[in-house]
Amino acid sequence: MPHSRILPAAAALMLMSGLAACDNKQTAGSNENEVLAQYRANPKFADRIVGDKFSGYVFASPETQTMQDDDFENPGMLAVQDGETEWSTVAGSAGKSCASCHGDAAKSMKGVAVTYPKFEPKRGKLANIEHRINLCRTEQMKAPELKWESKPLLGLTAYVEYQSRGLPISVKVDGAAQPFFEEGKKFYYTRRGQMDIACNQCHEANAGMSIGVENLSQGQSNGYPTYRLKWQSFGSLHRRFEGCNEEVRAQPFPRGSDEYTNLELFVAWRGNGLKSEAPSVRR
Template sequence: MNRLAYLVVIGIALPAFAQDARKSGFDFMGPDTQAMQKDDLANPGMLSVLEGEALWKANAGTSQKSCASCHDDATQSIKGVAARYPAFDETTQAPLDLAGRIIQCRTERQGAPAPQREGRELLALTSYVAHQSRDLPIAPPKDARLASTRAQGAALYSTRMGQLNFSCAQCHDDNAGGHLGAAPIPQAHPTGYPLYRLEWQALGSLQRRFRNCLSGMRAEPIAAGSKEAIALELFLMERAAGIHLETPAVRP
């Protein structure tokens, strides 16, 4: 029992200690990329946010309602929402990410065709919604029903996979702050998604980033919106709890 108590104490003490060492990917970027992100009139991600704003106000689907018809002014009504996702969805009884929630709203409440994952429309809406939570701390829900999926994500994060036999943790925990080729290795805190990657020449989701990393590891990429992707996102958001969101971020 004593040993168990000891472990519990470490479990509480470690996150508090780690908090100081945690950094957003922003802190690993060069001054040029940081300047591009900070200036809303130079940040190319803002183009998607603007497009999302227009979509938010436009009527869609058979209901002929816009997002704003129900949610009204996004700057007030959905402030902080992105900081809480993925969350547990009552209708499907499963964890749901922010993009998934938007698809659900689009199809079930607006009667519109389901926007394609990673498509322009969904990325624009997601970035607009997430942008409303900029500068707010990531606040994962304390819902107990998420625990098992989050544990699954944690396991995935530290599982070696692919032909190169790497795990996420080997780079992002053990070698964060170092370099992979010329690219800095950040601590993998999902603070700015959807974000604009100069390499992609476009805005992309966190799940696209997963696929990017996984194919680099020569592992089988996980599909967008799949259970594994949401599990990993749940774990990463928990791991980044308290760090401020910065959507749309710019990364090289």
């Protein structure tokens, strides 16, 4: 059979799943198609590409990029502002705020967020920034946990992440974190949902290709939490995971669940070396 005649069933399946047929022309690197090669050639993106890792920024439209570049226009900065207020707001019976122990976040939190998620002995499993904040609240401040995706928790997360903006993502996946990393990896490569699609099928095999009108990114997490235009609001990485799971018609896991936290570590590790852009703007 001539090469150009793809199995009709397979072609139909690809259309059904919303994946544009990929012409598989490799130009540079092991997994780099023409679109990615174009991004690589653009000097504007020099700072956003590390090795074969492409920040979500390069896949965004120029308008979205402009919005992110200017801190005034970037609505994510509103969350950072919220977080700044929250940082020094006393809560709980211990009469403490974040600032009581950690002082000036610009100093104490610099470079912290890029190392998360990490193994947290108090939980006996991984903790991401949100978990860590809530742990501080219950242990040190004697305050109730903040609800996932609530304004104060998103704000604080954004504020802490913001202190590491521009620093390279550097999560560790050895030692105690290793089994959780393996779980996350397994999640990433497991097909799920009615569409029967795994994360890698979009974000590794087809990054740069189109999915409907969307541009498929590598699914890097260096911009999270992000202001997402589709949401018209600021949101966490786990909210994004949920969206992806729904997209393949799978039952999403709860935000903050172990499944998503393990996945978060794997996804962060994929982007190790990319500069943190939080709070970013994404479509």
